[in-house]
Amino acid sequence: MNMVGVVTLYRPDATYIRNIGSYIDYLDKLYVVDNTPEDDCGYFRELQQAYPNVICLSNGKNLGISGALNCALSKAIADGHHRLLTMDQDSHFSQEQAQRYFASIERIDDGTVAVIAPHHRKIETDEEECRFVERDIVYTSGNVLNVEVASNIGMFDEHLFIDSVDHEYCLRAKMNGYRIMQATNCYLNHDVGNGKATGFFFLRKKIRSFHSPKRFYFMVRNYFYIEKLYGDYFRIFFRKLRKELRKEFISSMKYSDVRSDYIYYVIKAWCDYRKGLFGNTVGI
DSSP, X not given: OOEEEEEEESSOOTTHHHHHHTTGGGSXXXXXXXXXXXXXXXXXXXXXXXXXXXXXXXOSSOOHHHHHHHHHHHHHHHTTOSEEEEEETTEEOOHHHHHHHHHHHTTSOGGXXXXXXXXXXXXXXXXXXXXXXXXXXXXXXXXXXXXHHHHHHOOOOTTSSSSSHHHHHHHHHXXXXXXXXXXXXXXXXXXXXXXXXXXXXXXXXXXXXXXXXXXXXXXXXXXXXXXXXXTTTOHHHHHHHHHHHHHHHHHHHHHOSOHHHHHHHHHHHHHHHHHTOOSSTTOO
16 A cells, blocks of 8 residues: 554553554554653553554654654655555544545545545444545544645645644645545544533533643634635635634633633734744643
8 A cells, every 4th residue: 555654642541552553554654753742751662562563753852743744744755655644642443444444545546635534523334435525624633645745735834833734734735736535434533622521410411522721722823824824715614613713712611610721822822823923832
């Protein structure tokens, strides 16, 4: 298949080795970037003992998602690989979904395709090969990047550090005439955000998910950045993204125990965007 992969680690829990095991057999090798900002966390030693085709690219410094992906993408380009699978530490495929997804990728004529992606939530499936439709954006985890396209349109934007890294890359690829394809009947298991149970007395509790204040900072700041670049061309997408950000902020105001932190970081996000301050400006 001539495909390599990259997974970015950041203080992973004990499931990360199992998660990697769900897809590593489909790769020639797996690049691992450890963004945990402490030296010698031991993750590389554990992985190399478990999987012989793991290659460790960095350690002890948080490069962000964009920096980690660029580290692996540069290596894939230099080594002459055709495809790069991008994975999060908390994502995994079931055995059935992995078989169907990677087999279907081989059948795609990807001369004009920049990104191939699975569905990012559990859906009803069938026994047929994966079917794909064109999208404006897809999330990072589970994506298969066309390395040649990345060489043509440029690397991931390191202004963003984390959040909207995938959005920006997909929109830039679309602007350059490439397609973003997502499966409609193959999915990836992926955990997002933090959950909190809410409810009163005898009422049934509901698990509500929202990101930390610092994570929400990046979501807001980077929204302003990419909206300025692409807002005139993808109006529907940005209208939907604004709605999602507004909904999450309202949810955090209702149910979070650190409401003042959300307010502070939303204001800081706007101010830093206006000042042109990007990268890891809040020290995560």
